[in-house]
Amino acid sequence: xxxxxxxxxxxxxxxxxxxxxxxxxxxxxxxxxxxxxxxxxxxxxxxxxxxxxxxxxxxxxxxxxxxxxxxxxxxxxxxxxxxxxxxxxxxxxxxxxxxxxxxxxxxxxxxxxxxxxxxxxxxxxxxxxxxxxxxxxxxxxxxxxxxxxxxxxxxxxxxxxxxxxxxxxxxxxxxxxxxxxxxxxxxxxxxxxxxxxxxxxxxxxxxxxxxxxxxxxxxxxxxxxxxxxxxxxxxxxxxxxxxxxxxxxxxxxxxxxxxxxxxxxxxxxxxxxxxxxxxxxxxxxxxxxxxxxxxxxxxxxxxxxxxxxxxxxxxxxxxxxxxxxxxxxxxxxxxxxxxxxxxxxxxxxxxxxxxxxxxxxxxxxxxxxxxxxxxxxxxxxxxxxxxxxxxxxxxxxxxxxxxxxxxxxxxxxxxxxxxxxxxxxxxxx
Amino acid sequence: xxxxxxxxxxxxxxxxxxxxxxxxxxxxxxxxxxxxxxxxxxxxxxxxxxxxxxxxxxxxxxxxxxxxxxxxxxxxxxxxxxxxxxxxxxxxxxxxxxxxxxxxxxxxxxxxxxxxxxxxxxxxxxxxxxxxxxxxxxxxxxxxxxxxxxxxxxxxxxxxxxxxxxxxxxxxxxxxxxxxxxxxxxxxxxxxxxxxxxxxxxxxxxxxxxxxxxxxxxxxxxxxxxxxxxxxxxxxxxxxxxxxxxxxxxxxxxxxxxxxxxxxxxxxxxxxxxxxxxxxxxxxxxxxxxxxxxxxxxxxxxxxxxxxxxxxxxxxxxxxxxxxxxxxxxxxxxxxxxxxxxxxxxxxxxxxxxxxxxxxxxxxxxxxxxxxxxxxxxxxxxxxxxxxxxxxxxxxxxxxxxxxxxxxxxxxxxxxxxxxxxxxxxxxxxxxxxxxxxxxxxxxxxxxxxxxxxxxxxxx
Ligand SMILES: NC(=O)c1ccc[n+]([C@@H]2O[C@H](COP(=O)([O-])OP(=O)(O)OC[C@H]3O[C@@H](n4cnc5c(N)ncnc54)[C@H](O)[C@@H]3O)[C@@H](O)[C@H]2O)c1
Numbered sequence: 001x002x003x004x005x006x007x008x009x010x011x012x013x014x015x016x017x018x019x020x021x022x023x024x025x026x027x028x029x030x031x032x033x034x035x036x037x038x039x040x041x042x043x044x045x046x047x048x049x050x051x052x053x054x055x056x057x058x059x060x061x062x063x064x065x066x067x068x069x070x071x072x073x074x075x076x077x078x079x080x081x082x083x084x085x086x087x088x089x090x091x092x093x094x095x096x097x098x099x100x101x102x103x104x105x106x107x108x109x110x111x112x113x114x115x116x117x118x119x120x121x122x123x124x125x126x127x128x129x130x131x132x133x134x135x136x137x138x139x140x141x142x143x144x145x146x147x148x149x150x151x152x153x154x155x156x157x158x159x160x161x162x163x164x165x166x167x168x169x170x171x172x173x174x175x176x177x178x179x180x181x182x183x184x185x186x187x188x189x190x191x192x193x194x195x196x197x198x199x200x201x202x203x204x205x206x207x208x209x210x211x212x213x214x215x216x217x218x219x220x221x222x223x224x225x226x227x228x229x230x231x232x233x234x235x236x237x238x239x240x241x242x243x244x245x246x247x248x249x250x251x252x253x254x255x256x257x258x259x260x261x262x263x264x265x266x267x268x269x270x271x272x273x274x275x276x277x278x279x280x281x282x283x284x285x286x287x288x289x290x291x292x293x294x295x296x297x298x299x300x301x302x303x304x305x306x307x308x309x310x311x312x313x314x315x316x317x318x319x320x321x322x323x324x325x326x327x328x329x330x331x332x333x334x335x336x337x338x339x340x341x342x343x344x345x346x347x348x349x350x351x352x353x354x355x356x357x358x359x360x361x362x363x364x365x366x367x368x369x370x371x372x373x374x375x376x377x378x379x380x381x382x383x384x385x386x387x388x389x390x391x392x393x394x395x396x397x398x399x400x401x402x403x404x405x406x407x408x409x410x411x412x413x414x415x416x417x418x419x420x421x422x423x424x425x426x427x428x429x
Numbered sequence: 430x431x432x433x434x435x436x437x438x439x440x441x442x443x444x445x446x447x448x449x450x451x452x453x454x455x456x457x458x459x460x461x462x463x464x465x466x467x468x469x470x471x472x473x474x475x476x477x478x479x480x481x482x483x484x485x486x487x488x489x490x491x492x493x494x495x496x497x498x499x500x501x502x503x504x505x506x507x508x509x510x511x512x513x514x515x516x517x518x519x520x521x522x523x524x525x526x527x528x529x530x531x532x533x534x535x536x537x538x539x540x541x542x543x544x545x546x547x548x549x550x551x552x553x554x555x556x557x558x559x560x561x562x563x564x565x566x567x568x569x570x571x572x573x574x575x576x577x578x579x580x581x582x583x584x585x586x587x588x589x590x591x592x593x594x595x596x597x598x599x600x601x602x603x604x605x606x607x608x609x610x611x612x613x614x615x616x617x618x619x620x621x622x623x624x625x626x627x628x629x630x631x632x633x634x635x636x637x638x639x640x641x642x643x644x645x646x647x648x649x650x651x652x653x654x655x656x657x658x659x660x661x662x663x664x665x666x667x668x669x670x671x672x673x674x675x676x677x678x679x680x681x682x683x684x685x686x687x688x689x690x691x692x693x694x695x696x697x698x699x700x701x702x703x704x705x706x707x708x709x710x711x712x713x714x715x716x717x718x719x720x721x722x723x724x725x726x727x728x729x730x731x732x733x734x735x736x737x738x739x740x741x742x743x744x745x746x747x748x749x750x751x752x753x754x755x756x757x758x759x760x761x762x763x764x765x766x767x768x769x770x771x772x773x774x775x776x777x778x779x780x781x782x783x784x785x786x787x788x789x790x791x792x793x794x795x796x797x798x799x800x801x802x803x804x805x806x807x808x809x810x811x812x813x814x815x816x817x818x819x820x821x822x823x824x825x826x827x828x829x830x831x832x833x834x835x836x837x838x839x840x841x842x843x844x845x846x847x848x849x850x851x852x853x854x855x856x857x858x859x860x861x862x863x864x865x866x867x868x869x870x871x872x873x874x875x876x877x878x879x880x881x882x883x884x885x886x887x888x889x
Contacts, residue, residue, distance in 0.1 A: 042688075043697050077691040212680070216698075219699070225681045225683075285718065
């Protein structure tokens with residue numbers, strides 16, 4: 001079989017990301033995804049056009065949004081004849097959506113597609129608690145009015161408390177931050193190192209804005225023209241004043257290192273990326289920023305397997321490197337999603353650790369270190385924010401454009417996800 | 430946009446009676462263009478001032494091609510009506526004048542015409558270029574037409590307009606797009622104006638085969654400041670006329686810009702036109718469309734301050750956006766390759782302003798920039814001729830937009846009423862004029878500045 005063609009990253013559009021309960025407090029997932037799509041349609045002249053597929057998703061989703069992407073496409077300026085499907089792989093959703101489209105393009109099943117992701121923690125679905133749900137279901141099953149009244153008569157105030165979705169692992173009952181605090185302690189990631197990475201993320205993102213890097217990657221929305229989590233004047237000194245908010249279970253509280261500054265905030269936003277075959281792009285005179293070379297996913301047993309919740313990319317990357325005959329140093333740029341500053345640092349530490357690489361990865365030698373000057377050069381989630389499913393669709397075009405502006409090169413994307421999962425990919429230009 | 434309640438009132442049944450009793454000025458409802466509309470809604474009268482006229486033949490051909498019934502006698506009974514029944518237009522071939530005494534023939538023709546031209550009617554006088562005449566008597570006669578036309582425009586009622594076209598020696602066959610523009614409802618708000626055809630030498634082009642419902646079909650147009658206001662309407666109008674439109678505006682206006690681009694089926698380019706490399710960015714974006722045929726420099730800002738209170742930063746921001754950006758982008762366009770850049774036969778249209786002609790209190794920077802635009806057009810026109818390209822400007826008067834809605838009531842009402850058409854123009858009026866300049870068929874129209882102001886009394 002001839003080796004399949006590589007999908008091209010043509011361009012992208014996202015809306016600025018907004019801190020939770022702020023600028024987008026009244027926007028739904030569907031509103032934001034539609035806005036992101038419409039900006040993409042405008043940038044590439046796709047009004048009334050049918051692309052091969054639109055694949056997107058959200059992590060926090062109302063049950064009425066079971067067909068979120070399709071509804072957004074119908075509300076958008078794309079042709080209503082455009083097929084869609086939803087995916088959901090926690091924080092890996094956006095990247096996984098891009099991989100799915102890239103694979104279909106590679107196989108010639110579609111010529112073009114849009115991958116995306118959206119999340120709102122402001123307009124989150126609120127569930128009724130389990131007691132109330134049982135009462136309501138019983139009332140619904142009742143055949144007579146008297147039966148309904150009887151079922152509802154059993155209600156007690158405590159049953160009406162809503163269940164707001166939390167960033168909590170069902171398997172352990174611990175929050176993602178608490179999990180990560182354990183990993184940070186395990187890898188002895190210092191507070192300073194985390195704050196340095198965070199300050200750099202803000203400074204790099206601010207510089208990218210000033211250079212107009214996002215002028216063709218973003219469209220303003222509801223009055224926002226920039227990610228409003230961005231603090232251009234962020235510094236290690238300022239970050240150093242924040243109190244820790246996540247504590248490693250059982251450890252001394254004084255050793256806590258993770259603050260609201262070096263952790264990503266809850267964020268609302270949407271992102272989309274346009275992928276296509278080279279032929280499709282050429283027919284329309286559109287640029288090819290980069291190609292999708294390969295992707296890999298991994299999962300870790302963070303419940304019983306003695307591995308950190310967000311460490312799956314540490315496993316996925318070496319598998320992908322091996323398949324492609326590459327070393328960790330064979331990249332010009334690295335985009336490692338900053339769920340927490342310590343996540344990035346723990347992942348890098350693992351790859352540098354002979355013990356981890358031997359015992360966990362079965363490698364004779366460690367993957368080694370990377371040139372930190374090539375990491376998240378235009379900022380990442382600590383500065384931009386992290387609307388879970390949107391992040392992958394933010395990172396793919398960011399890296400693709402960096403490679404394109406560099407006049408070529410290879411880049412690595414690594415995204416950790418809830419549930420102990422990870423999605424990683426290689427782009428080349 | 431602030432609503433013109435006065436116009437609504439005087440056009441309502443009771444309002445008409447009251448306004449009539451009080452002697453309030455009537456506000457005619459102007460006929461505006463839509464695809465498929467015939468060139469004229471009725472017959473036309475065609476007068477000739479002398480036996481040496483050069484353009485009557487061409488006018489007749491254009492009118493009959495457009496299916497218009499033409500009569501030469503200004504008192505001809507038309508369509509079974511009387512010698513005073515309404516006509517849609519009157520055209521005077523006023524070329525070939527040898528002395529001011531020849532003007533009487535024009536007066537003789539136009540006097541009965543003034544009462545015959547119906548609402549939104551058109552009177553178009555076509556004369557020779559005064560500067561092409563050396564003899565004082567000839568030049569005086571040619572120049573006299575301007576005074577006649579500007580005064581007749583002030584006299585005409587019910588939305589009828591009177592305009593003057595100068596046709597250079599040898600350009601009589603290059604008039605079609607201009608005739609069609611001035612006669613049609615596309616020129617609804619152009620009144621009492623003069624335009625020269627064929628005055629920049631070395632032009633080339635043809636109007637043969639033009640689809641007059643979609644005169645720029647297949648062309649690629651770039652419109653700056655397309656997120657809102659006049660620019661948005663220019664984008665819509667050029668798309669209606671057949672162009673693919675690249676819509677440009679600052680990144681912070683990107684959401685409105687995306688709406689424009691999607692509404693016109695074009696593309697959005699978020700770009701500050703004052704930034705370094707703006708011209709290159711426009712060219713590079715347009716690669717996807719195979720290059721550029723039409724550029725409309727519409728983006729503009731006001732930072733009004735009395736000169737006594739002016740500061741240099743505000744001053745510079747106006748000059749940069751309204752003038753320097755255009756100069757820089759034009760340089761890039763002119764230097765670009767014919768095939769993949771700014772195409773041979775391209776069109777540049779820029780937006781000046783009545784303020785740039787008449788001046789306006791508190792608008793020194795704005796008026797300087799808009800007057801500068803006229804100088805830019807004058808000097809660029811001959812540079813474009815070797816590319817068979819043209820550059821022209823529109824100078825809008827009072828146009829109903831968010832900008833004018835923000836004016837104090839008194840200024841706004843004066844802006845509306847102090848014009849021969851007694852109302853503000855609409856963005857589409859500016860857009861139609863731009864679309865006319867943008868036509869391939871307007872190849873002989875170069876270096877012109879046309880006011881779209883309903884013959885505003887300011888700077889008239
Ligand atoms: N409205 C009137 O009555 C009137 C009269 C005379 C002339 N004009 C001229 O018409 C043009 C359009 O006016 P309008 O009333 O629609 O104004 P407007 O303010 O509604 O629109 C102007 C557009 O230009 C954009 N723009 C400003 N600076 C820019 C830059 N640096 N780069 C890219 N885009 C930029 C703005 O974002 C805006 O969308 C202007 O040149 C104005 O001077 C208007």
